[in-house]
Amino acid sequence: MASAPNSTNASDAKPSDSDPTPSGWMDRVVNTRLETWRRWWRVAVLETVDQEAVIEKRREEAYTSPRYLFMLAMSAGIAILGLLLSSPAVVIGAMLIAPLMGPIIGAGFALAIGDYSWLRGSAVALAAGTVLGVALTALIVFVSPLQTVTPEIAARTQPNLFDLAVAVFSALAGAYSMIRGREGTIVGVAIATALMPPLGVVGFGLATANWTVFSGALLLYVTNLMTIALVATIMARIYGFSARLSEKQTRWQTALIIAVFVGLAVPLFFSLRQIVWETNAARIIRTTVLDEAGSDARLSHIEFDLDADPVTVSATVLTPNPRSSAEQDSEAALASRLHRPIDLTLTQFRVGTGAEAEAIELLRAREDSQRALSEESRSLAERMALIAGVDPGEVTVDAEARRAVVRAARIPGAGMATYRALETRIQDASPDWTVRIEPPLLALPTIPFDGQDLTAAGRDALNLVAWAASRRGQPVSLTGGSSETRAIAAQLLEEAGIASVPVVGGPVMQAGWADELEDDAAPPS
Structure with a gap:
């Protein structure tokens, strides 16, 4: 029997809210949960953010200013010195004052709300800071006697997906803190961690014409810069800062962000895969040779x-x-x-x-250690010779005692303080060694007193006299001053192990060598 023309097949019926099937019940539960979450996010999160205040503050910190350029230059200078010395503590010090968070997070917010004038200002600030940072670090490396690729430098020349993850987490912390009004130095350090050291290594590679270092560090810097800005854009959109954009602009932004992340992730993935392969290959080589x-x-x-x-x-x-x-x-x-x-x-x-x-x-290990020590000794001798203005062969190196001594040549216009500063510099760069620079026979400084008390400048002058006398192994004379002031100065020199010969006469105390000065001795420094 044929069915009625107006009858409806049960399978064609639209599901209603009272649909008893498991799928219909599950859809209602999911929709209810999503609507509840959206309501909570809108009321408890979005409505508690003062978007106008956040945008206004981000604008203030996103543009180029004398303070921004000065602080970035100081941060770049500290960073490259820390990289050359392979000192993580110094590199961290550079991050503490780096002002990069303002313009880079500003660029992300500007992109989120479609304010392209703000975006241009932030981009100009980042470009100016980048050029200044690279130029300054390259200049410091160019004039520095230390141009070795240290572990701190090498660590920033082969970026991979883990570096991308560091930039993502740094950006999440920075953007969240700025949106919620809890920004501070620590958040700025998180941003600078991803940017300042690679920027310094770019300058190092440029100054030394090491294009492998230059290109690797530049890739890391650009990757971190783009990642932080785009993650900041995503965070701003999540917190409702994209309300001014049209649906077309929002789709365009989404496509751009996805394309950039994919473009960055692909080379970093291959770099990470290469690192993993090299690590596994090293393990395989060792185990296979032993097994066979x-x-x-x-x-x-x-x-x-x-x-x-x-x-x-x-x-x-x-x-x-x-x-x-x-x-x-x-x-x-x-x-x-x-x-x-x-x-x-x-x-x-x-x-x-x-x-x-x-x-x-054990014998082989000692041979390897001696070989490494010999290379270290040669490098130290070359650096000391460069600073002292002599040939490397004139540097005396005791590798076993880890001690190096050189008699410096006379540097025009340099006083005793200059030679002590040079010794301090090379000593700081080689803390495991005892470094001694013997200065030329130059005139010693005057020792100012205030009545019967040493002034701060007088104490510094006595310390310099003691240093010079200890390096040359010669006694000094103390001319002028009262008997009391000469006794004070002589006692301080004696405590430093320096023999002195007091000589009466004159209102001002002058230190000199117990033997006659050379005819061509320089004037007091």
Whole structure:
């Protein structure tokens, strides 16, 4: 029997709010929960943010100003010195005063609300700060005798996805703090962590014409800059700052942000994959060589170059049972596991087990240590010779005692204080060494007194006299002043281990050498 024309098939009926099916009930629960969350977010979060006040404050800090440029220059100078000295503490000090948070977060907020005049101002501030930072750091590196790629510098030349994550978390902290009115120095440090050290390394690479360092640090800097700005844009939109944008502008922004993040993530992903591959390859090389050398073998020394084609490996093992096929088997196993051609050189030393093998390993370790110490000694001698104005061969280096001494040449216009400052500088750069610079025989300074008391300048002058006398190993004379002031000065010098010869006469005390000054001695500094 045919159905009525106006009858409706049950399967074509639209679900109603009273739909008893599990899917209909689940939809109602989800919609209710979402609506409840949206209501809570609007009332408890969005309506508690004074958007106008936040925008106004962000504008004030987003533009170029003399204070901004000065503080950025000081931060860049401190950062590059910390990188050259490989001192994390100094690098952190640079981050504490870096003023980059204002313009970079400002750029993110400007993009979120579509204020392109503000965005241009922030971009100009960032560009000016970047150029100033790179130029200043490059100048400092160019005139510095220290131009070695330190671990602090090397750490910023191969960016990867983890660096992107650092920038994301820094931006989240910065944007949230600014929206909620809780910004401060610590949040600024989070932003500067991602920007100031890479900026300094860019300047280092430019000054030393090391384009590998330059390009790697520049990629890291640009990645962090773009990431922080775009994450700030996302946070601003989440907190309702994009209400002024049309739906078309919002879609355009979303597409732009996604495209930039994908563009940044792709090279960083490949960089991270390369780092992971190199780490695993190093582990595979060590374990494979040991496995093929035998269970009783010990790895004494290994070097490899993963960038070479074929990969070159040089290894030395200590074993009681050398195997003639160990090199061939290890090379084949490595080629199979790394999927790369391998050029392996394996040296096997027959040793007994236990104490004998340990003794040989200890001897090899000492040889490696001596080799490293010799290289360190050579580098220190070159730096001291450069500062002292002499040939490296004139620097006396005792590697075992970690002591280096040089007799400095006369520098036009330099006084004793200059040579002491040079010694302090090289000592700070080599804290594990005892560094001594022997100054030329220059005139010593006057020692001012206030009545019978040493002034601050007088105490500094006595300290300088004591330093010069100790470096030259000569006694000094004290001419002028009263008997009481000469006695005070002589006692202070004696406490420093310096012999002095008081000489009566004159109202002003003048320090000099107990022997006659050279005819060409410089005037007092």
